[in-house]
Amino acid sequence: MNTMNPSISAEANMRGKAAAISVPEDKHKETVVENKPEDTVIEEGKTVGKPFTADPKFKLRNVDVSYGADRAIKNISLDIGRNEVIAFIGPSGCGKSTFLRCLNRMNDSIDICRVKGSLELDDQNIYESKRDVVELRAGMVFQKPNPFPKSIYDNVAYGPRIHGLANRKSELDDIVENSLRKAGLWNEAKDRLDAMATGMSGGQQQRLCIARAIAVSPEVILMDEPCSALDPIATARVEELIAEMSESYTIVIVTHSMQQAARVSDRTAYFHMGHLAEVNKTDTVFTSPQHPLTESYITGRFG
C-alpha cells in the first residue's frame, strides 16, 4: 500500500503478542469478536459508515498530507455538512489535528508539509483561493487560550480592524459587543473592556478567543481541543456555546474527550494512523459503532 505499512504491521504484531501472552486458552470460550484491533489493518481510502452528506460545506476528496517522507493523512475523503458539528476523535498521532489544519490552510506555514487531493469549501478549492480569505472564512480556536497581550476590546477588534470590516468606531463597538455576547462573555467583560485579556481566567480567555474568532464573521469554526485546558464548569460553558453557535456556523472540533464528542457533535469521525476509519452519526458511534477500531477506542480498549 505505502511506505507506512511496515510500521502498522510491526505495531500489530507487538499487540498480537501481548494479547497472546495475557489471554490463556479457556475451554468455556466466549464468542470471539472478529477483527480485534491487533488484527485490523485499515485498507487505504476505505471509510466505514457515512462520510458523505447531501449539502456539504466542505467537500474533501482523496486528501493526502505528508511531512517530508511521513505520510500523516492517507487518502481521506469526507464531507462536512452545512451548520453541522462534527467531532474528530482518535488516538494521539492519528492525524486528526493535521486534517483539521488543512481546512483553513494552517499547514501552509510548515515548510515540509505537502497537501494533495481536492479540498473544497462551498465548491471553491481551498488551495487555489487566497490564503487570507480562507482564514477569514474558517476561524480557528486552539487548545490553549492564546489572547493577545492587549485589552479585551482590542483582542476582539483586532480581526475586524485588519480586515477592514468596520468603517466607524460605532460599528466596531457593535462587532465587539455582538461577538462577546455570542461567546457568552459580555456580562462578565462589559465593565472591563479596557482590562488586559491576560488577566482573565482560563475559561474566560478561551471564550474570548472564540469571540475573537467569530468577530470576523467566519462561516466555519475549527476547534483544536478547545477545552483540554479548562475546568468542568468552563468546559460546560464552551460546550453550551458550541450548541448555540451550531445554528449559524459549521463547527469542526478535535477532542480527546470522547464524552465531549458524544455531547456536542452531530457526527463523529474516527481517525486511526492517518486513515479515516469510520464516520457516522454520533449517536451511532457511541452506541453501535461499525468499525472494530472505533469500538475499541471509545470503550477504552486501546488508544
Added chain:
Amino acid sequence: MSNNKDQVYGDHISERFNNELLELKTRFLEMGGLVEAQIGSAVQALTANDSVLAEQVRAGDRGVDQMEIGIDEEAILIIARRQPAARDLRLVIAVIKMVVDLERVGDEAKKIAKLALKLEEEGQTSLGYVEVRHIGNHVHAMLHDSLDAFARLDAEQALQVMKEDKRVDEEYQAAARTLLTHMMEDTRNISRCMSIMWVLRALERVGDHACNIAENVIFMVKGEDVRHTPMEETERVVGR
C-alpha cells in the same frame, strides 16, 4: 477472575473496569441460575405434591429480590464511574432490563409454589399435572437457553428462544381447552382446574420473560433493538 479472561468485556486498558463488567455479568448469571432453579422446584413441588419444597421456593424468592437490588446497584455504579460506550454500554443497559425479567420470573415461581400448597391441601389428584409438567419443562428450557445465549453472546441461540415462544402459546391454548373440558365434565373440578390455569398462565409468562431476555441478548450482540419487530426482520438482524 483474572486468569479466566473474558474476550469480549475483559480487554480494556483499565483492569478494574474489566473486573466490574465481568462481576456484573457473573452476578447476573448467578441470579439467572437461582431463578431457573426456583421455577424448576416450583413445578416439581406442584407435580409431586411436595409442600416442603413449595415452602422453600416461597422463601427463596427473597434471595432473588436481593440479587436484583445488588445487580442494579452495581450497574448504576459502572455508569457513574466509567461512562461505558458501545458494547459495554449495551451490556450494562441490557442487564438493567433483564434483571427485571428475572425478578418477575422469580415472582411467577413463588406464585406457582403458593398454588402448589393450595392444591396439595385440596387433595391428591394429578388432574392437569401432565400439562403443567409439559409447559413447565418447555419454558424452563427457554429460560435456560436465553441465559446460555447471554453467557455466550449467541444471538442465534437467542433467536431460537424467541421462536419457541409461539409454540408455548399454542401449548397453553391447548392445555386451556383440555382443562375447560374437565370443568364441563364435572363441576367439582372447577376450583382445581382454575388453580391449574393460574399455574399455566404463570409458566406462559415465564416464556415471555425468556423472550425478553433473548431480545436483550440480540441487542447486546447486534446493537439493534428487535422488540416489537416482525420475526423476519429479527432474523435479518441476527443473520448479519
